[in-house]
Amino acid sequence: MDSPTKYHFLKSALTTENTLMHTENFLHWLDEKKKQTHHKTTFIPFSEMENWGFNTTTGNLEHTTGKFFSIEGIYVKTNWGNVSEWSQPIINQPEIGFLGIITKKFNDTLYFLMQAKIEPGNINAVQLSPTLQATKSNYTQVHQGNTPLYLDYFLTERKDVTVLLDQLQSEQGARFLKKRNRNIIVEITGEIEIEEHFCWLTLGQIKDLLQLDNLINMDTRTVISGIPFGDLSTFEGLKKEGNTDLNNFLISELDNSNALHTIEHIISWITRLKSFAELEVERIPLNSISDWVKDDFSIHHKDHKYFSVVAVKVEIGNREVKSWTQPLVKSAQEGIIAFLCKKINGVYHFLVQAKLESGNFDIIELAPTVQCLTGNYRKGQNEYEVEFLDVVLNPEKFNAKVLYNSMQSEEGGRFYQEQNQNMILEVDANFNTEVPEKYCWMTLNQLKDFIKFNNYLNIQSRSLLSAIRFK
Amino acid sequence: MDSPTKYHFLKSALTTENTLMHTENFLHWLDEKKKQTHHKTTFIPFSEMENWGFNTTTGNLEHTTGKFFSIEGIYVKTNWGNVSEWSQPIINQPEIGFLGIITKKFNDTLYFLMQAKIEPGNINAVQLSPTLQATKSNYTQVHQGNTPLYLDYFLTERKDVTVLLDQLQSEQGARFLKKRNRNIIVEITGEIEIEEHFCWLTLGQIKDLLQLDNLINMDTRTVISGIPFGDLSTFEGLKKEGNTDLNNFLISELDNSNALHTIEHIISWITRLKSFAELEVERIPLNSISDWVKDDFSIHHKDHKYFSVVAVKVEIGNREVKSWTQPLVKSAQEGIIAFLCKKINGVYHFLVQAKLESGNFDIIELAPTVQCLTGNYRKGQNEYEVEFLDVVLNPEKFNAKVLYNSMQSEEGGRFYQEQNQNMILEVDANFNTEVPEKYCWMTLNQLKDFIKFNNYLNIQSRSLLSAIRFK
Numbered sequence A, B: 001m002d003s004p005t006k007y008h009f010l011k012s013a014l015t016t017e018n019t020l021m022h023t024e025n026f027l028h029w030l031d032e033k034k035k036q037t038h039h040k041t042t043f044i045p046f047s048e049m050e051n052w053g054f055n056t057t058t059g060n061l062e063h064t065t066g067k068f069f070s071i072e073g074i075y076v077k078t079n080w081g082n083v084s085e086w087s088q089p090i091i092n093q094p095e096i097g098f099l100g101i102i103t104k105k106f107n108d109t110l111y112f113l114m115q116a117k118i119e120p121g122n123i124n125a126v127q128l129s130p131t132l133q134a135t136k137s138n139y140t141q142v143h144q145g146n147t148p149l150y151l152d153y154f155l156t157e158r159k160d161v162t163v164l165l166d167q168l169q170s171e172q173g174a175r176f177l178k179k180r181n182r183n184i185i186v187e188i189t190g191e192i193e194i195e196e197h198f199c200w201l202t203l204g205q206i207k208d209l210l211q212l213d214n215l216i217n218m219d220t221r222t223v224i225s226g227i228p229f230g231d232l233s234t235f236e237g238l239k240k241e242g243n244t245d246l247n248n249f250l251i252s253e254l255d256n257s258n259a260l261h262t263i264e265h266i267i268s269w270i271t272r273l274k275s276f277a278e279l280e281v282e283r284i285p286l287n288s289i290s291d292w293v294k295d296d297f298s299i300h301h302k303d304h305k306y307f308s309v310v311a312v313k314v315e316i317g318n319r320e321v322k323s324w325t326q327p328l329v330k331s332a333q334e335g336i337i338a339f340l341c342k343k344i345n346g347v348y349h350f351l352v353q354a355k356l357e358s359g360n361f362d363i364i365e366l367a368p369t370v371q372c373l374t375g376n377y378r379k380g381q382n383e384y385e386v387e388f389l390d391v392v393l394n395p396e397k398f399n400a401k402v403l404y405n406s407m408q409s410e411e412g413g414r415f416y417q418e419q420n421q422n423m424i425l426e427v428d429a430n431f432n433t434e435v436p437e438k439y440c441w442m443t444l445n446q447l448k449d450f451i452k453f454n455n456y457l458n459i460q461s462r463s464l465l466s467a468i469r470f471k
Helices: A003-013 A023-036 A203-209 A218-225 A232-238 A248-254 A263-276 A389-393 A444-453 A459-466 B003-013 B022-038 B203-209 B219-224 B230-237 B248-254 B263-276 B391-395 B444-451 B459-466
Strands: A039-046 A052-054 A060-065 A070-078 A085-090 A096-106 A109-118 A126-129 A131-135 A161-170 A182-190 A196-204 A279-284 A293-296 A298-301 A309-316 A321-331 A333-342 A348-354 A364-367 A371-373 A401-409 A418-429 A439-442 B036-045 B053-056 B061-062 B072-077 B085-092 B098-106 B109-118 B126-129 B132-134 B161-168 B180-188 B199-203 B279-284 B292-294 B298-301 B307-317 B319-331 B336-345 B347-356 B365-367 B370-372 B403-407 B421-425 B437-441
Touching: A003 A109, A003 A203, A003 A232, A023 A109, A023 A126, A023 A196, A023 A203, A023 A279, A052 A321, A070 A364, A085 A293, A096 A218, A109 A203, A109 A248, A126 A218, A161 A444, A161 A459, A161 B263, A182 A218, A203 A218, A218 A401, A218 A459, A232 A248, A248 A444, A263 A348, A263 A364, A263 A439, A263 A444, A263 B161, A263 B180, A263 B263, A263 B444, A279 B132, A293 B307, A333 A389, A348 A371, A348 A444, A364 A459, A371 A389, A389 A418, A418 A459, A439 A444, A444 A459, A444 B085, A444 B263, B003 B109, B003 B203, B003 B230, B022 B109, B022 B126, B022 B203, B036 B072, B053 B319, B085 B292, B098 B219, B098 B437, B109 B203, B126 B219, B161 B444, B161 B459, B180 B219, B203 B219, B219 B459, B230 B298, B248 B347, B248 B444, B263 B347, B263 B365, B263 B437, B263 B444, B336 B459, B347 B370, B347 B444, B365 B459, B370 B391, B391 B421, B421 B459, B444 B459
Parallel strands: A096 A182, A333 A418, B098 B180, B336 B421
Antiparallel strands: A039 A309, A052 A060, A060 A070, A070 A085, A070 A279, A096 A109, A096 A131, A109 A126, A109 A196, A161 A182, A293 A298, A298 A309, A309 A321, A333 A348, A333 A371, A348 A364, A348 A439, A401 A418, B036 B307, B053 B061, B061 B072, B072 B085, B072 B279, B098 B109, B098 B132, B109 B126, B109 B199, B161 B180, B292 B298, B298 B307, B307 B319, B336 B347, B336 B370, B347 B365, B347 B437, B403 B421
């Protein structure tokens, strides 16, 4: 990427005032969209699903076309962590979908074309999504519906379109079997017609909106998490425009010389862990998984832990109401994801966890310091101890400062009202820099390097990074 | 990696004179080792194998312990290339093995501890291998034999050992199912006892020896291919020591500002190809693959194309002779791998091919411009056209200059006397810089960046890069 692109990304991230639409007006606009739109999601028995059914041999939950996604079983064996083998349902969607954002410069500032989008599982019904969310089934027309809006800007090479970012990134490794999306940002130069549910926001505005609960959807968060801002030289140009304040996050993002570990050291750490980690994942029929129960309305763990698979009827629309049925995954509890960060050599370092999850593409991914989606930790009923959870739950006890704290949703097209508490906390100088084997300190600049080369950071850590503000 | 490490790697690569052992003396030493050692590999019927047999249900060829490796079947479906579906035997060895080199500084120059090693399938019986080649079965003692020599330097953290390089890299995607090795280089400071078949060479000497046929084994080639040499500032320090000549390869290795494409552009190119490539690989019983025939001595394609699986009896040793039986893979023809390179913006750019192979870890890997391991191309009997093969076979017709040309072997522990012609050719200014969709120009500096982040360059392109000399 040429540094003008990084400069414009950073400038957009620092722009929250004098925008095309004031953030407060945007919130009114979004409320209007919500009011105008009918949205109803009802639990139904599996038997009332249309075009979905259980395969008579395998028990897998499939669409009659064999497309979209299916719920299958996996049997997992590993030498990592507290549980050495288990079976579970998993979402299998072996295609690579598009998560795409169109950007355009107005007054030399880059704006992102965002969409107020309803998804069946959404908290708040409407959340802000990328310009385009399209599965391969979408854009190859399995739906028999209309082509997704703006698809053409991403699908074909056009003279008026420049690709600014284009990465393959993973989804939830505990829920999806090796699912990845193509995260892509393009810039256009020509005129473009803005459809009803779309609006232009700066990156800084999107980051401001990420301070609110459940407003920016997961797809937006993953796409913007990969945006590179360059190094300290990128910031030089912005000083002339009155940006003189390098906050701690921005220093960590742009500084590439004061990291505790070299990139090669970190790669060696990952290599060593991958070499000794064993992960065998065997796809098995859904009807042969142990400890899970199927009744008329759900497939759930016998102790009602983890998550369940449910069936819903969805009605969405304003003038014209569309209606369909589909399976959704419903979490048994709320979860928490949190990064601890600490100033080392004058630069914020994030405490990154190497985490093995069953659906991971490459054994382990880089996760937040704390990620427990399924524990009963708030009641002190955890099955096993979660490292560093104490600090996150009792920051004052550890002299930790909460820098970020909000509730954010998982993707509403697959998950039913699932939200996680997203936190970033700063620990003080007394916090031990020596950390257990599966943890490593990295700057934002280094994390961005790993994001660039795909499949390193898991979706939870990307979600947290997306919320980081530079002013 | 701190730049002193890169400096010392580069210095070693530039050192071919006044070494601990003159290269000519090394060749005598190696000849002695060959003469001293008994080595016999005999084809036997499968029925005479000890501890190996065909699974009565699946027909898979397995060791009685279930360890080491097995020959299984895969069924492949893809939308890439000329053949859309096939089944084939494949080597399944789901462990990550060690390929490790110990280095040490003598007179401020880094030396590599190399091993004269016999493998059953080796051409020339003895080839030069890394200090350590160990499968997980090796180092967890499935062999019931001795611990591999020098294993301890790689397995445990030691104060006298620094890790210089530590990468996960792939093996042949057409022959192995997602096999990877841990490529690791360590530096020691203390005294070390040199066992009989080991010797110290500089990286420059190893690269000189790569000009000869079948002397440096594949495992050595893959480990040294990942060595980073830094940027032009690394070279500054070496100028004081009399190294003033930046040859074309070294410029391409160290220059990071004159590349035709940005790294982000190249990642976007890879992302796009991966998004549209479909590769479904299903593991199936060996006895259910189509078009392959099993007789007493081999499993081969009905038209005797591609490769066959054979059984051998191996006798190796000098005073004490060890003997065992095992399967090997035998190629039906010799192959060719070649990089075209061209001076663009004053810097050598390599024409890289995105190649899909059935056993690839992540759909496509970056391959040489030409890689045809199995075609009858020399007789003009190719099943399909191979892009740029003309240039490689008839360089003078295209004004192409042959910069490198040798025969190099595949790993003798799995492959029976398989060798490929390795070539690097320079094309002139008239050669079209516009290339087909699956090809992209990259500098050595960029290729080294991709090697660092694992799983990008296939073993064939790494083999070619390892042979590049900087003086």
